[in-house]
Amino acid sequence: MSDLLLSAQHLTKRFGGLAAVDGVSVELFRHRIHAVIGPNGAGKSTLANLLSGDLPPTSGTIQLLGVEVAGKSPERISSLGLGRSYQKTNIFLPFTVWDNVRLASQARERHAPWNPLHWLSSAGQMRAVNQRCERALELAGLSARASAVAGTTSHGEQRQLEIAMTLATEPSVLLLDEPLAGMGQAESQSMVDLLKRLKADHAILLVEHDMDAVFSLADQLTVMVNGQVIASGTPADVRADPNVQAAYLGEEHA
Amino acid sequence: MSTPKPQIEILPRGVQVLLAVGAVALAAFPLVPSESAGFYQQMVTQMMILAIFAMSLDLLQGVTGLVSLGHAAYFGLAGYALAFLTPADVPISLWWSLPLAALGSGLAALIIGFFVVRTHGIYFIMVTMAFAQMVFFLFFDNRALGGSDGLYVNFRPHAELFGWNGINLDSNIGFYYLTLVLMLLVYAFLRRLLFSPFGRVLAGIRVNEHRMRAVGYSTFGYRLTAFTLAGALAGVAGYLWGAQTGYVNPELMGFHMSAHAIMMVILGGTGNFAGAIAGAFAFEYVMHLFKDFTKHWQLLMGSFIVLVVVFAPRGLMGLAERVLGKRKIP
Numbered sequence: 223m224s225d226l227l228l229s230a231q232h233l234t235k236r237f238g239g240l241a242a243v244d245g246v247s248v249e250l251f252r253h254r255i256h257a258v259i260g261p262n263g264a265g266k267s268t269l270a271n272l273l274s275g276d277l278p279p280t281s282g283t284i285q286l287l288g289v290e291v292a293g294k295s296p297e298r299i300s301s302l303g304l305g306r307s308y309q310k311t312n313i314f315l316p317f318t319v320w321d322n323v324r325l326a327s328q329a330r331e332r333h334a335p336w337n338p339l340h341w342l343s344s345a346g347q348m349r350a351v352n353q354r355c356e357r358a359l360e361l362a363g364l365s366a367r368a369s370a371v372a373g374t375t376s377h378g379e380q381r382q383l384e385i386a387m388t389l390a391t392e393p394s395v396l397l398l399d400e401p402l403a404g405m406g407q408a409e410s411q412s413m414v415d416l417l418k419r420l421k422a423d424h425a426i427l428l429v430e431h432d433m434d435a436v437f438s439l440a441d442q443l444t445v446m447v448n449g450q451v452i453a454s455g456t457p458a459d460v461r462a463d464p465n466v467q468a469a470y471l472g473e474e475h476a
Numbered sequence: 477m478s479t480p481k482p483q484i485e486i487l488p489r490g491v492q493v494l495l496a497v498g499a500v501a502l503a504a505f506p507l508v509p510s511e512s513a514g515f516y517q518q519m520v521t522q523m524m525i526l527a528i529f530a531m532s533l534d535l536l537q538g539v540t541g542l543v544s545l546g547h548a549a550y551f552g553l554a555g556y557a558l559a560f561l562t563p564a565d566v567p568i569s570l571w572w573s574l575p576l577a578a579l580g581s582g583l584a585a586l587i588i589g590f591f592v593v594r595t596h597g598i599y600f601i602m603v604t605m606a607f608a609q610m611v612f613f614l615f616f617d618n619r620a621l622g623g624s625d626g627l628y629v630n631f632r633p634h635a636e637l638f639g640w641n642g643i644n645l646d647s648n649i650g651f652y653y654l655t656l657v658l659m660l661l662v663y664a665f666l667r668r669l670l671f672s673p674f675g676r677v678l679a680g681i682r683v684n685e686h687r688m689r690a691v692g693y694s695t696f697g698y699r700l701t702a703f704t705l706a707g708a709l710a711g712v713a714g715y716l717w718g719a720q721t722g723y724v725n726p727e728l729m730g731f732h733m734s735a736h737a738i739m740m741v742i743l744g745g746t747g748n749f750a751g752a753i754a755g756a757f758a759f760e761y762v763m764h765l766f767k768d769f770t771k772h773w774q775l776l777m778g779s780f781i782v783l784v785v786v787f788a789p790r791g792l793m794g795l796a797e798r799v800l801g802k803r804k805i806p
Contacts, residue, residue, distance in 0.1 A: 295689070297689045308687075313684070329692035333673055340673045341705075342669070345673045345676045
């Protein structure tokens with residue numbers, strides 16, 4: 223099997239006259255982190271929404287593990303092996319941390335809702351579900367907080383929970399939308415360490431603003447401005463690209 | 477949702493004890509001698525029937541977050557099913573007619589649900605109401621279906637099974653105990669369902685459907701199943717209503733009946749089924765008091781609901797939880 227897990231070609235998303243994403247192609251390989259950077263409004267989150275199925279693309283193709291998924295529903299894309307975390311924390315606030323992750327993990331059981339067996343069995347006693355849940359919590363460093371109500375945890379913990387829920391569905395491709403947003407120094411460092419570990423089994427698309435983290439993590443870097451890719455390559459190549467320096471890294475790196 | 481509410485489905489110890497006491501009291505109630513025992517037995521039977529109806533709505537409203545303003549359609553349909561199934565000369569058996577009537581309501585909910593569960597929020601409320609009004613006028617305007625006068629249920633069903641006939645449903649007491657057992661069974665079933673894999677998904681849909689889809693749940697099937705199940709359980713209540721009163725009319729499927737269910741659930745507290753039962757009992761009892769007191773009882777009833785909503789935003793169950801001690805999250 224090829225290590226190319228996701229290949230998106232010429233993706234375009236138009237909102238009326240505005241092309242939020244304009245002819246963007248990305249390829250994600252196992253063991254590699256592909257970072258997407260760009261100023262606010264560059265279309266990074268829209269790109270993530272196209273890949274996860276939250277938005278249908280206007281045109282273009284997306285192959286996920288060999289299956290064409292452009293325009294498919296988020297639940298279909300998720301069950302094919304893409305896990306996504308959100309930039310704006312998107313969790314179940316009234317539930318405990320454990321129940322948040324357990325619910326994500328349960329999705330992989332593919333129960334039929336109309337099967338009465340699943341109306342009467344106990345949700346807490348599904349061994350495979352609990353195992354996935356424990357593993358995801360441990361990876362995300364949240365095991366100690368399992369019984370806390372999600373809405374009462376710190377911002378950093380909620381970001382970790384985002385990741386844990388994504389991991390609990392055991393995806394092959396990870397789509398992480400600004401996992402470091404609003405994190406403190408220590409929290410950031412442990413998240414960076416986690417992403418390095420996750421690289422071992424996953425293909426990762428990382429949308430991130432934190433440049434230190436991006437340059438320490440990325441194997442490949444794509445720079446977007448106004449919906450278009452202006453440069454793509456290794457971090458060193460991109461750093462040297464004059465277009466990028468002008469458009470984005472600007473005053474810092476020029 | 478900025479301030480997280482604790483998990484509404486977990487009942488603290490004190491509330492559980494209170495519920496057990498309530499169940500025992502209901503079981504003992506017909507044994508209390510009284511001159512007007514028959515009247516009160518019928519009244520409490522009616523409360524228990526409405527409690528089943530309220531619980532069925534709570535599965536949608538409190539658990540899944542779908543506020544249906546047309547739930548009475550499924551209540552009324554099962555009552556009509558009983559009226560049509562009962563011939564003019566002999567009573568029919570409870571054992572097949574109740575499941576059949578509930579199945580009929582469930583089927584109607586499945587068909588209507590196929591269209592309505594695609595909608596969200598205010599649209600869901602409007603569309604459920606629109607379908608219920610269609611069902612209402614189908615019966616209201618059709619002589620063959622009883623028209624605006626409704627239909628008589630010629631006989632109460634009997635509970636004979638393989639020659640055994642231990643429960644006399646024609647007596648107030650027999651019917652009371654049948655209703656009590658069914659109410660407890662529905663409660664036990666729904667509580668069990670609440671903590672099942674299916675129930676957890678419904679709760680997830682209520683809290684954050686977007687995320688449910690993002691982790692891979694096809695939420696349409698879950699919403700439709702919940703809608704169908706709630707319709708079938710409303711059918712159990714509607715069947716009992718028809719059997720008790722011996723009479724069904726389009727009002728049973730009307731807008732007022734649907735709103736009645738919503739108010740009972742809100743009054744009692746949503747999302748844990750115990751609140752729905754408490755709400756049904758409290759609503760009927762307070763209404764009874766006000767009706768005795770004045771013919772303008774609706775004014776008092778309205779004020780009562782407003783007071784409860786203002787001072788006990790999570791209903792009577794929420795109030796009981798506050799009084800009987802802090803909830804514990806396992």
